[in-house]
Amino acid sequence: MDAQTHLALHHARTAELRAEADAHRLAVAARVPGELRTRLGWTLVEMGLRLASAPRPAVAS
Template identity: 70%
Template sequence: MHPETHLALHHARAAELRAEADAHRLAAAARRPRDLRVRLGWTLVEVGLRLAATPKAVAAAH
């Protein structure tokens, strides 16, 4: 392959990779508030499961 052709292909691929990285960064920035909601949701699920489970001391007394 001619060196100039190879260099042109390299520059084109590098530009594609930079555009893909920028798109990924934008998507990650848009997801951040959702991540907080997901963590809060799972924390509430965990608390609910702990409240619903019978404590060992109460279960042993009955």
């Protein structure tokens, strides 16, 4: 591949990645910090505790 073509592709990809990073930063700044993540985390903890403490059925021989 020609060096100039390779460099042009590299610059294009760099611009795409920077735009993606900027969009991600804006999305993170716009949301309520951690609210959904916290609720989901505690829901998963609660489900795990219920599964761990559920009585096991007796095995009939």
